Structures are given as C-alpha cells and as structure tokens.
Amino acid sequence: MTASFAPALPAAHAAAAAQHYPEGALYVVATPIGNLADITLRALHVLQLCDTLACEDTRHTLGLLRSYGVDKAPGRLLAVHQHNEAEAAQQVLERLARGERVAYVSDAGTPGVSDPGARLAAAVRAAGHRVVPLPGASAVTALLSVAGAVGGGAAAPQFVFAGFLPTKAAERQTAVAALAQEPRCVVLLEAPHRIEDLATALAVLGSRRVTLGRELTKQFEEITTHPAADLRTWLTGNPQRSRGEFAVLLHPAAADAGDGPDEGLRVLRVLLPELPLKTAVRLAAEISGAPRNALYDTALRWRQAEQAQNDPDDEGAEAAD
Known part of the structure; x- marks a missing residue:
C-alpha cells in the first residue's frame, strides 16, 4: 500500500x-x-x-x-x-x-x-x-465478528483461541482430535504454505462448519464457510485461495450432533493399534457415523507419522494394512 x-x-x-x-x-x-x-x-x-x-x-x-x-x-x-x-x-x-x-x-x-x-x-x-x-486490530476478533458462529446452549457465545497447530503431522492430528471434543468456537491461525495440510487434518470433523478468513482487511480479502470435510476441496479449486495469511474458525459443535466425527476419532484411536488399518477405519465409521474417507486419511497419516518416528531413515515408507 x-x-x-x-x-x-x-x-x-x-x-x-x-x-x-x-x-x-x-x-x-x-x-x-x-x-x-x-x-x-x-x-x-x-x-x-x-x-x-x-x-x-x-x-x-x-x-x-x-x-x-x-x-x-x-x-x-x-x-x-x-x-x-x-x-x-x-x-x-x-x-x-x-x-x-x-x-x-x-x-x-x-x-x-x-x-x-x-x-x-x-x-x-x-x-x-x-x-x-x-487495543486495535486483531485477526481473531475480526473473523469472529463476521463468521456468524452460533450454537445451542450456554457454549454459544464462547470461543477458544488455539493459534497455530503443530507442524508435525502426528502432533497436528492429536491436536485436531482434541479440538473435535471442544464444543465451543475455536479460532486458529495458519500460514499459506500449511493451509492445505490444516484443511486435510480438519476433514475428519466432517460436517462441522469452518469459516476461513484469507487476507483479512486487505484488498483481496476472502471469507468463506464450508463443512470441514469440504474445506480442502474448496482451497485446491483455485491456486489463489491458498495465498495469504489465514484465520480459521471452527463453529460450535451442533448440540444434536450425536456421536459424529469426534467419536470417530476416539474409536479410531482405540482400534488402530489392535486391527489392520482398513478394518479399524471401517469399524470406526460404522460405530460413529463419521466420514470413512476422512477417517482413512487420518489413520494413514497417523501410521506414517508413527513409522517415521520409529524409523527416521525410512520416512517415505508406506503404512502396511
């Protein structure tokens, strides 16, 4: 400017x-x-x-x-x-x-x-x-003010600021699993070179709405809301959408969401050490109703991250089913 x-x-x-x-x-x-x-x-x-x-x-x-x-x-x-x-x-x-x-x-x-x-x-x-x-400008409050993030019960006006999630895949997935159990609004920040990775990690939240604010207050400001499972598809639909600084808001978990994605993550955590990957994913999806594809992607990343930690010289090894 x-x-x-x-x-x-x-x-x-x-x-x-x-x-x-x-x-x-x-x-x-x-x-x-x-x-x-x-x-x-x-x-x-x-x-x-x-x-x-x-x-x-x-x-x-x-x-x-x-x-x-x-x-x-x-x-x-x-x-x-x-x-x-x-x-x-x-x-x-x-x-x-x-x-x-x-x-x-x-x-x-x-x-x-x-x-x-x-x-x-x-x-x-x-x-x-x-x-x-x-006081003055803040990406956190700017996004909160326009996201229309409302929910049921006493949690509706509350929010949690989580900032930047860990950059390592396994740690990021663990953080997302914790966020899945948080019923309040959650505000995250992310850099352009990691925004697609974040969207991929959030996909396990399924239908939970996510508002993404890109380049807030700037000339090419963009604010959009999608189900978590669809966020990466929206980002990759246009290369321009992954440019700039990002604030990301998870809307409150629906009061009547039932088991859903958060339960899917919990079940997957229990089953994965005991069963082949595909079997663990299938059972977790059937038990919780969470999207099978999102659970599979998450399980695969967990396995790959675990292998990389156990065998740092073979980080590219694929997870065995």
Whole structure:
C-alpha cells in the first residue's frame, strides 16, 4: 500500500494529547493487520510520543511509521522478537527505570496474541512498572465478528483461541482430535504454505462448519464457510485461495450432533493399534457415523507419522494394512 496517512497524525494529537500518558510505562500498541487505515488515533499519538519503540522487526516498523508521518530516529527503535524477547526485556526495563515511555508493536495486530509481547509484558509487570494496552486490530476478533458462529446452549457465545497447530503431522492430528471434543468456537491461525495440510487434518470433523478468513482487511480479502470435510476441496479449486495469511474458525459443535466425527476419532484411536488399518477405519465409521474417507486419511497419516518416528531413515515408507 503506497497511500500516505500522514494527515491523520495532527488529528491523532488533537484527539489524544490531552489524555494522561505516565512515564516509566510500557504501552502495548495494536497495529493494522493489513489495511493501514485501521490504526487508532491514540496509537498514532503514542507512537510519536514514546521515547523508545520496541518492535518485532525494526525495518518493517520503520516503513509503517513512514506511512503515518511519525518521526522516529532508527536509534530509538529496539528489536524485541521471539528469539530475543527475554534478553531484550532487560533493556526495556532499564529504559523504564529511567522514566522513559516505551511502546511495543508486533509486525501486525495485537502483541501477545500469537505474537511476541507476552514475556515482555510479564517482565515489566513483575518489575513493578505499568503496562498500558492500546487495543486495535486483531485477526481473531475480526473473523469472529463476521463468521456468524452460533450454537445451542450456554457454549454459544464462547470461543477458544488455539493459534497455530503443530507442524508435525502426528502432533497436528492429536491436536485436531482434541479440538473435535471442544464444543465451543475455536479460532486458529495458519500460514499459506500449511493451509492445505490444516484443511486435510480438519476433514475428519466432517460436517462441522469452518469459516476461513484469507487476507483479512486487505484488498483481496476472502471469507468463506464450508463443512470441514469440504474445506480442502474448496482451497485446491483455485491456486489463489491458498495465498495469504489465514484465520480459521471452527463453529460450535451442533448440540444434536450425536456421536459424529469426534467419536470417530476416539474409536479410531482405540482400534488402530489392535486391527489392520482398513478394518479399524471401517469399524470406526460404522460405530460413529463419521466420514470413512476422512477417517482413512487420518489413520494413514497417523501410521506414517508413527513409522517415521520409529524409523527416521525410512520416512517415505508406506503404512502396511
């Protein structure tokens, strides 16, 4: 995005400057997840006001500041990311002890929500300094607000944020098996190179609805809802659909779903160590009513992952029936 939002800075100062901004405090500032117009006026004022700006990527943040006309010398930026968060927190504490105002931003969205920031905030609070939230953009709440995720019973308004699932196939399948038993909304995040793998893993959830948000707030934003079993087919129907950053929402489990996919996973877990793969899948599908094809794909991946762990030199070996 090449547009300049510098004219917003005077408005931000006019709207927010009269408020109190204590010295020696850490300001946790949410930044846009795509559309730069989603910055808040108070965030712009604090970004200009702060003595030090801690950030996940200094180069990315300098570009963001230029878009808003915020004047901040590179020497005033401090890198605080997932690989150095504990060590960099000590530098932040030293600056806070001198009475500086320190703002922290991640590359996009709200810090500490699947981004660095939680350890920094914990260290600052433990040292007795104030941590001030400046709320704003979040892919989690953005997707929740438009998914229309409703369900029966007391669980309807509740949700669980699970973030990124494990990248290893066996661990991911175990995580999905746990999610199958979660009746509330579940929000996940995923990268473009793993979104098809995630969709394949979720297929075992069968008819449970899944809303996928791609490139939220950006020019090519796309929001779509499908049964879990159909999600991968939709993704592979157009190569463009696997590009961009993703937020994924599992809708609440239907109150009258009966046994279904979650029961299928539980039964499959019990049968698979004792029976040939195809027999275990057939019985699990008959007992639970879960889709046989999805159960078969899941069982095959479990077997292959188990073989790879037991025989790392032969990861390509096929599972025996």
